[in-house]
Amino acid sequence: MMKIAVLIKQVPGSESPLSIADSNVWLDEEKVAYIMNESDNYALEEALLLKEGTQDCEVVVVSLGPERVKKIIREGLAKGADRGMHLNINSNDVTDPLSIAKIFADALKSENFDLILSGLQSDDLGHGQTGIIIGELLKMSTGSLAVSTKLDGDQIAIKQEMEAGFFQNVRMSLPASITIQSGLNTPRYPSLKGIMGAKKKEIKTLDIDSSDQKLKISKLYLPSSSNEITMIDGSPDQIVENLVKVFKSEIKI
Amino acid sequence: MQFTDEHKALASNVKNFAQNEIKPFVEDWEKNGHFPAHDLFKKMGNLDFLGITKSTEYGGLGLDYSYGMVFAEALGYAADLGVITAIGVQTDMATPALDRFGSDELKKEFLTPSILGDLVSAIAVSEPGAGSDVASIKTTAQKTGDDYVIDGQKMWITNAKQADYFCTLVNTGDGNVHKNKSLVIIPSDTKGLSVGDKIEKLGQLTSDTAPVYFDNVKVPQRYRIGEEGDGFKMQMEQFQEERIFLSAINLALLDECVAETISYCKDRTAFGRKIIENQSIHFKLAELQTEIEATRALIYRACEEFVNGNDLTNLASMAKLKSGRLIRDVSDACLQLYGGMGFTWENQASKIYRDGRLTSIGGGADEIMLRIICKYMGII
Numbered sequence: 049m050m051k052i053a054v055l056i057k058q059v060p061g062s063e064s065p066l067s068i069a070d071s072n073v074w075l076d077e078e079k080v081a082y083i084m085n086e087s088d089n090y091a092l093e094e095a096l097l098l099k100e101g102t103q104d105c106e107v108v109v110v111s112l113g114p115e116r117v118k119k120i121i122r123e124g125l126a127k128g129a130d131r132g133m134h135l136n137i138n139s140n141d142v143t144d145p146l147s148i149a150k151i152f153a154d155a156l157k158s159e160n161f162d163l164i165l166s167g168l169q170s171d172d173l174g175h176g177q178t179g180i181i182i183g184e185l186l187k188m189s190t191g192s193l194a195v196s197t198k199l200d201g202d203q204i205a206i207k208q209e210m211e212a213g214f215f216q217n218v219r220m221s222l223p224a225s226i227t228i229q230s231g232l233n234t235p236r237y238p239s240l241k242g243i244m245g246a247k248k249k250e251i252k253t254l255d256i257d258s259s260d261q262k263l264k265i266s267k268l269y270l271p272s273s274s275n276e277i278t279m280i281d282g283s284p285d286q287i288v289e290n291l292v293k294v295f296k297s298e299i300k301i
Numbered sequence: 302m303q304f305t306d307e308h309k310a311l312a313s314n315v316k317n318f319a320q321n322e323i324k325p326f327v328e329d330w331e332k333n334g335h336f337p338a339h340d341l342f343k344k345m346g347n348l349d350f351l352g353i354t355k356s357t358e359y360g361g362l363g364l365d366y367s368y369g370m371v372f373a374e375a376l377g378y379a380a381d382l383g384v385i386t387a388i389g390v391q392t393d394m395a396t397p398a399l400d401r402f403g404s405d406e407l408k409k410e411f412l413t414p415s416i417l418g419d420l421v422s423a424i425a426v427s428e429p430g431a432g433s434d435v436a437s438i439k440t441t442a443q444k445t446g447d448d449y450v451i452d453g454q455k456m457w458i459t460n461a462k463q464a465d466y467f468c469t470l471v472n473t474g475d476g477n478v479h480k481n482k483s484l485v486i487i488p489s490d491t492k493g494l495s496v497g498d499k500i501e502k503l504g505q506l507t508s509d510t511a512p513v514y515f516d517n518v519k520v521p522q523r524y525r526i527g528e529e530g531d532g533f534k535m536q537m538e539q540f541q542e543e544r545i546f547l548s549a550i551n552l553a554l555l556d557e558c559v560a561e562t563i564s565y566c567k568d569r570t571a572f573g574r575k576i577i578e579n580q581s582i583h584f585k586l587a588e589l590q591t592e593i594e595a596t597r598a599l600i601y602r603a604c605e606e607f608v609n610g611n612d613l614t615n616l617a618s619m620a621k622l623k624s625g626r627l628i629r630d631v632s633d634a635c636l637q638l639y640g641g642m643g644f645t646w647e648n649q650a651s652k653i654y655r656d657g658r659l660t661s662i663g664g665g666a667d668e669i670m671l672r673i674i675c676k677y678m679g680i681i
Contacts, residue, residue: 119306126310237318240349240362243310 050105050199053133053156054095055166055179056088056124058117062171073265084120087167091228093235094197095165096128102199106130108159112151114138118251125246126238132251137258143173144263149181155254157186163204164225168193176227183225191218191226302601308371315350315375316553323379327507334499335509336384338421338463342391346418351392354542355400359408360416366542369393370604373546377553380649382656383507385550386663390459391415393546394664395422395468398484398535402527411466411486423464425455425487425513426536432457433669435470436478436533440515442471442485444522449473449485451493451518457663461496461511464489469515470536473529482532486524493518504655543664544617545607548600548624551660555593555631558649559586562635565648569640582638589631596620596627615677622670625661632657 064081099105109124111117112135121132135155142148169176183190194206205219209229280290295301330336345351354369355361376385399412414420431437440453467487474481497512563586566577576582603616635650636643643650661667675681
């Protein structure tokens with residue numbers, strides 16, 4: 049049986065109010081409206097499409113976070129994933145990709161997944177490394193920024209987005225951990241039958257000890273802004289000359 | 302009313318669908334004078350949105366009406382009452398009696414494809430001479446062999462131009478006006494049925510509304526829903542879902558309208574300060590939100606009666622009366638706060654002002670709601 053894990057993260061939605069908590073290290077959780085991370089949603093859809101094109105395939109959605117992340121696990125189950133894993137952690141303290149990847153690698157190791165899909169980066173912290181490090185820790189093939197995937201026996205072919213509009217076609221052996229670029233498919237809406245059926249699917253909870261972490265956020269703050277205005281006077285030629293100076297030396301365009 | 306995780310997941314899913322699959326297209330659909338009912342309904346059918354409370358044997362989910370109401374409320378995020386009402390025709394106006402009383406054969410032929418989104422339905426009750434006064438309809442169905450021959454005219458029919466069938470209230474006999482009627486399914490391609498020109502309306506421009514004419518239209522008697530003579534009673538029952546639906550669709554729509562008006566008032570400066578800083582304005586907005594919440598509570602309570610199997614006629618009538626008044630009051634007040642901008646077509650308040658006026662008329666006018674409430678109070 050082909051086993052696919054999809055790593056999904058719950059992040060503040062783009063329309064959510066974002067106010068900084070009194071601790072000055074994270075957002076005020078009470079006010080945040082959480083959603084499934086955008087590229088993880090595409091990764092989930094890609095997994096479901098692969099499942100639909102493969103005989104005997106299981107898709108497992110996995111999320112790390114406090115109790116609230118069960119909401120997106122259930123969303124994944126409603127869309128068609130077979131079961132869920134909740135890596136239960138009480139806080140948002142673990143923020144460095146290596147610690148996060150180690151937690152996932154430990155939790156996923158015994159499952160022997162053939163394929164691990166994740167979004168290319170999270171919309172909150174944006175490190176873009178977790179999926180790749182997990183692949184390394186579990187000694188899997190790794191690929192990033194995939195814009196298409198195709199399973200072929202014990203291999204997977206992906207098209208990777210490079211810089212400057214270039215693409216690269218790569219074929220790698222399974223097991224593999226691949227990060228997915230947004231926009232490669234059209235994520236489905238869960239059907240109501242899917243929503244009602246999700247409550248009957250298994251969500252396994254593993255309690256995670258968050259003490260072993262290498263990196264901590266020391267301060268979270270909004271960029272300061274000023275209303276300073278510099279007026280440039282003179283003849284048109286002088287204005288242009290001074291403006292170019294400002295561009296070059298102060299704004300550094 | 303207690304909502305489960307599934308209610309919340311349904312609400313969030315319908316909200317996403319409404320915001321992404323309906324709202325961005327409303328402007329074009331208004332210009333076209335209709336929305337693509339078959340395309341949209343098929344998408345909704347695929348997500349099981351069109352058979353939430355319908356029997357499972359015919360493709361429905363068999364859930365109680367609390368899920369139907371959550372669906373209706375979340376549809377408000379589509380920000381267009383024309384499309385939302387047309388969806389309600391399919392789910393809560395033209396099909397409840399068919400689901401409850403239709404024969405197995407009739408349900409397979411019309412209900413299942415409606416739930417799947419393959420057929421578009423319409424409810425044909427009102428006539429030029431009988432709207433609120435349903436008992437006075439004149440359309441007749443004469444028995445001829447195994448058929449009915451139907452003659453008459455229906456008016457204000459939502460989805461008329463795109464409907465594949467009309468759930469039609471007709472007089473199948475003489476005598477007592479409450480016991481001489483039947484609901485009959487009439488496919489739109491039946492010989493003798495014609496749909497008139499689209500009616501130019503004040504609002505709800507995305508929805509095609511037209512008269513329907515029946516001239517010697519022959520349909521088999523097996524297309525009748527339930528027993529002959531029970532049509533009036535079935536229609537009165539069917540009105541209850543319609544009224545909860547029509548009440549609930551205004552709630553999220555008005556939440557959004559108030560929120561957008563607050564943003565505008567926070568941005569708009571007059572006499573040296575943001576207009577939101579005027580107590581008359583921020584108090585007004587607080588009053589409006591309070592009214593929305595109070596109406597929401599009434600609608601939820603009416604729905605709860607329905608879910609518990611109790612008579613909801615009184616509360617459903619109050620809910621629709623209140624929701625119709627609410628949408629007029631809130632949209633008018635918000636429009637005023639927009640000032641000159643409020644008189645343009647470029648904000649939700651003016652659109653809701655146009656579209657929302659129908660709540661106090663369709664599905665039984667305010668005066669009919671008051672009459673029902675008076676009867677329940679023992680006044681008349």
